[in-house]
Amino acid sequence: MYWCFHCYGLNPEPSGPCRHCGREVAAPDGISFDQRLIWTLGHPDSDRAVLAARTLGARGVRAAAPRLAEIAVDAEDPFLSVEALRSLLQLEDPEALRPLLTELARSGPFVAAEIAREALQRSGTPNRSLAE
Numbered sequence: 001m002y003w004c005f006h007c008y009g010l011n012p013e014p015s016g017p018c019r020h021c022g023r024e025v026a027a028p029d030g031i032s033f034d035q036r037l038i039w040t041l042g043h044p045d046s047d048r049a050v051l052a053a054r055t056l057g058a059r060g061v062r063a064a065a066p067r068l069a070e071i072a073v074d075a076e077d078p079f080l081s082v083e084a085l086r087s088l089l090q091l092e093d094p095e096a097l098r099p100l101l102t103e104l105a106r107s108g109p110f111v112a113a114e115i116a117r118e119a120l121q122r123s124g125t126p127n128r129s130l131a132e
Contacts, residue, residue: 008044034061041067041084046077053080057087065091069100078109085112094123 001010005027009020018025027036038061040052053071056064068091071084085104094101097119104116 003043005039008042034059034063037061038064038067041071041080046080049077049080050083053083053087057090060091062091069097072104072112073100073108078111081109081112082115085115089115089119094119098123 001012002014002025003009004011004018004021004023004025006023007018007021009018011019011025013025015024015026017023027039031039034056037052037056037059041049041056041064043049043052049071053068056068065088068084068088072081072088075081075084088097088100101116101120104112105120107113108116
């Protein structure tokens with residue numbers, strides 16, 4: 001089975017119209033490895049998404065930062081949220097992420113909230129600012 005590049009629907013063939021959305025199953029020509037990793041962040045198999053997030057941070061793919069930030073806040077999978085946040089912190093200065101880190105520290109999944117608090121403390125944000 002093959003995942004549709006557009007809707008993640010499963011298909012019996014690696015190319016041709018997707019049986020779910022009707023678009024081309026295969027990835028567009030010329031897509032880079034890093035772009036495939038960014039695509040994988042939305043994969044329904046959360047293990048694949050977590051590995052993609054980890055790899056994007058390790059590779060220093062700054063183009064992934066907006067998507068990682070979105071996932072850090074909105075992921076239904078707390079493990080993916082944590083990995084997206086860790087990778088984002090590898091790519092961006094915590095000071096630039098202050099609003100996102102503050103939001104996560106206040107209301108994010110438990111482990112993501114802890115990572116956000118630690119990043120804020122390392123960047124010099126006092127604990128009292130999180131209570132405001």
